[in-house]
Amino acid sequence: MSEFAIETRGLVKRFGQVCALDNVNIAVRKGEFVAIMGASGSGKTTLMNILTCLDTHTEGQVFLDGQEASLLDEDGRRNFRAEKIGLLFQQFHLIPYLTALQNVMLAQHYHSVTEEDAAKKVLEDVGLGHRMDHLPSQLSGGEQQRVCIARALVNDCPILFADEPTGNLDEANEKIVLDIFQKLHANKHTIIMVTHNPDLGRYTDRVIRLQHGKVIEEVQN
Amino acid sequence: MAASKQSMGRLLVIRSLKLRMRRVVIVLAALTMGAAIITAMAGVYFDINEKMSHELRSYGANFFVGPKEDQGTLSTTDYQHIVALLPEADRVASSPYLYGLVQTDLEQVVAMGVDFGQMKKLAPFWQVLGERVGVSFDERNVMIGSKLAQRLELKVGAKINLLQGNKRHTFTIKGIVNSGGDEDNYLIVNLSFLQKWLHQSDQAHYALFSIDNNMGQVSTIAQQLKKQFPNLVSRPILKVSASEGKVLDKIKLLMGVVALVILVLSILCVNTTLTAMMSERRREFALQIALGAPRKQIMSQIMQETLLMAGISIVLGLALGYVLAQILGHTVFSASINIRLPVFVLTVLLSVSAALLAAYIPAVRAMKVDPAKVLKGE
Known part of the structure; x- marks a missing residue:
């Protein structure tokens, strides 16, 4: 078993003539909380998409939980997403016609089987025990993001990817979300957070900084 | 759960x-x-x-049965057999037709003998001034073609006498027929009367049938009748049956x-x-x-x-x-x-x-x- 949850070797991603990622070599240990930072256009979202198997790379190697990603076909990448990772986005992507509880159970549905009790438990863990039967439109932004966190956690996936998770939240809700991340980190979850906010980087073990598709700095906190 | x-x-x-x-x-x-x-x-x-x-049966008869050219007339007994052969559900109406010259008190005219009871369905397109004769055995009323009525200056309700030697038979004109066809020139009387009058009992010149043709029955019936009555001509009236199709x-x-x-x-x-x-x-x-x-x-x-x-x-x-x-x-x-x-x-x-x-x-x-x-x- 690899000690790394994520590892890239000589990772290159090109969109036509544009090189979005250029020889990126990073490694994230299991249980580590890492921030990937950089300005807009630095390649952090492209990197996140490749690491979450939503996109494929052009050259190099990507190891996800010890498995080389380029060997995975469409089904393999889908299974990896369903079984190994929890996803969190800046925009609160929830199915509008499902309640908070049903949105969480949707992740279970694509993972294995739906278990209402487990879904309720994880919603209670993020402080939404009283909002389970509400539709997304009846929840605040912070509450919606917490439903997304519950959905990302419900399958006990070992790696949590968060792309600008607090980008649309006010300060109070940002703190709630970061507190949840801290608890998860304490429970040995691997968390990879993409952000351009330097303040968030302080909550992590390490900051990987990208510029023009290259890793320019790695700072241990 | x-x-x-x-x-x-x-x-x-x-x-x-x-x-x-x-x-x-x-x-x-x-x-x-x-x-x-x-x-x-x-x-x-x-x-x-x-x-x-x-x-489409309002177009009139769509099937003809008659004797072959050299064989004179159609017997009404054969006609009855043919009627009995036709599936009841398909037969809308039918009548034998007999023609002959008769002397009236006005002039000699052509009389057409038909089964009046069938004519409403067999010739629904007849435009009738007055009333149709509705009963097959009616020997008191006749119908008259519009052209003949005009020539003889006869109106509905007028009397017309048929003469034969010393015999005389008086009819009342019940309806004047305007069909746009030959009927407009005829005196239309009940078939059995005309057969007796002309001394041609059991005889007709031909018979017309109105038959449902929803499944193409007319052609089938024609073939069937050709086999069973080889001395008769049995054929669809193509103008009508083809129009239906x-x-x-x-x-x-x-x-x-x-x-x-x-x-x-x-x-x-x-x-x-x-x-x-x-x-x-x-x-x-x-x-x-x-x-x-x-x-x-x-x-x-x-x-x-x-x-x-x-x-x-x-x-x-x-x-x-x-x-x-x-x-x-x-x-x-x-x-x-x-x-x-x-x-x-x-x-x-x-x-x-x-x-x-x-x-x-x-x-x-x-x-x-x-x-x-x-x-x-x-």
Whole structure:
């Protein structure tokens, strides 16, 4: 078993003539909380998409939980997403016609089987025990993001990817979300957070900084 | 508590439709209209032969039986045998025709002997001033062709005497016939009287029949009679029976074209609405794919939604189509339309095919959505 949850070797991603990622070599240990930072256009979202198997790379190697990603076909990448990772986005992507509880159970549905009790438990863990039967439109932004966190956690996936998770939240809700991340980190979850906010980087073990598709700095906190 | 995969699948299908009820109503309306038109048109199509055949009997006789050229007359005994051979359900009306010169107190005229009881159905196109003679054995009343009546200056209610040596028979003119044909020149009397008067008992020159031709029976009957009565000429009156076929074919073609046009319009409407619906739901599908949904499951979800809408539309369409068919039947044929089993099968098959065809392209687009781009808001 690899000690790394994520590892890239000589990772290159090109969109036509544009090189979005250029020889990126990073490694994230299991249980580590890492921030990937950089300005807009630095390649952090492209990197996140490749690491979450939503996109494929052009050259190099990507190891996800010890498995080389380029060997995975469409089904393999889908299974990896369903079984190994929890996803969190800046925009609160929830199915509008499902309640908070049903949105969480949707992740279970694509993972294995739906278990209402487990879904309720994880919603209670993020402080939404009283909002389970509400539709997304009846929840605040912070509450919606917490439903997304519950959905990302419900399958006990070992790696949590968060792309600008607090980008649309006010300060109070940002703190709630970061507190949840801290608890998860304490429970040995691997968390990879993409952000351009330097303040968030302080909550992590390490900051990987990208510029023009290259890793320019790695700072241990 | 573990729930089944199917229950979450059902939830996704039903809730997604509920959320977009306005668009769903448009799809339902388009599919229902398509199903209703198919039901109505197919209902009439499968029933039209029977209904139109009855309707077209107003064209008059469509079958002729007579002696071969060198064999004189047709015996009314043979005529009776032929009548007995014809399926009762198919025989609308028939009459032997006998012609002969008779002397009246005014001048010599041609008399035509017919079975008056049958003439209302056999020659429904006769325009009659006064009344028809309705009873076959009526020896007191006659009808007279309009041209002959004009020449003899006879009116309805006038008397006309037939003379034969010392014999005299007085008739009252009950109706003046205007057919646009030879009948307009004849004195039309009851057949049995004319046979006696002309001393030609059991004889007629030919017989005409009006027969339902919804299944092409006329040709079959002609062949049957040729075998059984080789000394007679038995043939369809092509002018009438072929017209029936042509009219039926044209009406069927028209109904087919109408149904096809409505179906195509319905497919286009459903396709446009579903395309808009799927476009609105791109983020939803992208999220499902990001969460690990197989792309074919997205396709399956959309197809299930479409089939659910199609199912509801088929039920509504069959009911509406039945009503439409009855309105058509009563307006055009003055009769109810029987909705037969093939109509149900056709409506279900065409409606489901139309719905799936309309949903196919939007579903493929939804299936191919790129979650990385869509979830990032691109």
